Amino acid sequence: MSVALVVTVTLVMGVIFVNGWTDAPNAIATAVSTRVLKPNMAIGIAVVMNFLGALIMTIFNAQVAETISNIVSFEAQGQVDVAHIALAAALFSIVVWTVAAWYFGIPTSESHALIAGLTGSAMALSGLDAVNSQEWLKVIIGLLFSTIFGFGGGYLVTKLISFLFYNSSRRRVNKFFTWGQAVAAAANAFLHGAQDGQKFMGVFMLGLYYNGLAEKSGNGFVIPIWVMALCSLTMGIGTSIGGMRIIKSVGMDMVKLETYQGFCSDLSTAICLFFASMFGIPVSTTHTKTTAIMGVGASKRLSSVDWSIVKDMISAWVLTFPGCGLIAYIMAKLFVGIF
Secondary structure (H helix, E strand, C coil): CCHHHHHHHHHHHHHHHHHHHHCHHHHHHHHHHCCCCCHHHHHHHHHHHHHHHHHHHHHHCCHHHHHHHCCECCCHHHCHHHHHHHHHHHHHHHHHHHHHHHHCCCCCCHHHHHHHHHHHHHHHHHHHHHECHHHHHHHHHHHHHHHHHHHHHHHHHHHHHHHHCCCCCHHHHHHHHHHHHHHHHHHHHHHHHHHHHHHHHHHHHHHHHHCCCCCEECCEECCCHHHHHHHHHHHHHHHHCCCHHHHHHHHHHCECCCHHHHHHHHHHHHHHHHHHHHCCCCCCHHHHHHHHHHHHHHHHCHHHECHHHHHHHHHHHHHHHHHHHHHHHHHHHHHHHHC
């Protein structure tokens, strides 16, 4: 086994682990903040559902993995011999960026970091020729889709629920939404695994491909079951480490939610993630969940949302693409020069 392959696989596993550690807690944040689930129980549910989502959805529909594996080319202009080095640089940059975001409690999107890291590193080899504009268009669509349908879905679902249950007994309604939010939170965790698990499986397959251990079939890879299981398990282990910093930022600080509002944000997020996954659009689960919570809060009154927290999150998202992309670009140049 080559050193390059060991380094690449180790970094891929590291990125997946960090994703489970820093990104997956977003799926269960609102269920914890509304006290529907205790933190340890919520994290346990997230571990299981992340694993199942990454495994099951990939078996039936691997379009998100296909999009990520084709978003850039590290082989442009005949640079095949350094492709695996540039890929390793991209993965290293993603780990650095996301751990720093976790340390400061900022729920920056690792999906955005992944795309930025891959793009910056590939551009270090061949400039814009390395970028697949058709696949990158799906990223732009995903950003718009998750923002509009996240915020709009949260807003509209909350308004609809408020109208339908206006005259209902509060005790009976709370019982219903307690169970409903627990199910919706589990669905969020499942679909987080489906989205982010597939993204990193696509990168894992690129690592094998550039080390001569995988072949492309059409526009994508046939992902072996062992790769699905390994990536899913690694993400689950990362989630089990916890993520209370992120849970606090997303579920507790930004908006104070009641149980029915938590249900609305989780339901609208799950719907958005499901349709994005089915059509192979890579979206950020963090972005989708956060905008849904904003929509839920805004449905009551705009002052319900702590816009200073929102401003910090948006700043992190805006900085992720150029910031992580630049780090990856520099690291790729450095790695290629050294190795």
